[in-house]
Amino acid sequence: MPQSLSSTVESELLIKKSRFIGCVQPVPDRAAAQAIVASLKAQHPGAAHVCWALMAGGHSAAVDDGEPSGTAGKPMLEVLRHQDLEGVLATVVRYYGGIQLGAGGLVRAYTDCVAQALKNAVRVPIVKSKTLHCAVPYALEGMLRREIEAAGGALLDVQHSGDVEFAFSLAETSADALVAHLNEAGQGRIAWRDANAS
The missing domain is CATH 3.30.230.30 (Impact, N-terminal domain)
Structure with a gap:
């Protein structure tokens, strides 16, 4: 590395x-x-x-x-x-x-x-980071914030509209595991946007 x-x-x-x-x-x-x-x-x-x-x-x-x-x-x-x-x-x-x-x-x-x-x-x-964007219902906002912090991620932007829109970055090596974990924890209620953005 x-x-x-x-x-x-x-x-x-x-x-x-x-x-x-x-x-x-x-x-x-x-x-x-x-x-x-x-x-x-x-x-x-x-x-x-x-x-x-x-x-x-x-x-x-x-x-x-x-x-x-x-x-x-x-x-x-x-x-x-x-x-x-x-x-x-x-x-x-x-x-x-x-x-x-x-x-x-x-x-x-x-x-x-x-x-x-x-x-x-x-x-x-040198740790390469990846930026992810998603939208979640208000009920999942607290859980998502905790999971991002626990994974060592950094919140870049949060917008409150019909849903809560998140933009956050974390180590590239941790991204796939966090997405899989959040999909399970959110029971399919997390909408990912251009998840492959970096």
């Missing part, structure tokens, strides 16, 4: 006088990631490179920012992929220390910097 991170975690490595400042953090999308990278470049004007990798919303990115092609962004991205992370940005700011590390040394440095930050990161599972 894909996971994200609960908060930002940093790491720092010194390798042959080069300073690598790593960071992993949750991000919603590429635009947010690019804003963070731009901010890092502004904060570290003396840095030689600000490399980054992103896994978010089904999109990925790997940016070497002037390092030899494939020695920074791609290895960082592989760390995120290997750990099944989603909605995560990894950045490494490098201050060059005057000693070249070679391609293998760069790959190890960028990989280690991200991996070290991830060691201290708190992971959170």
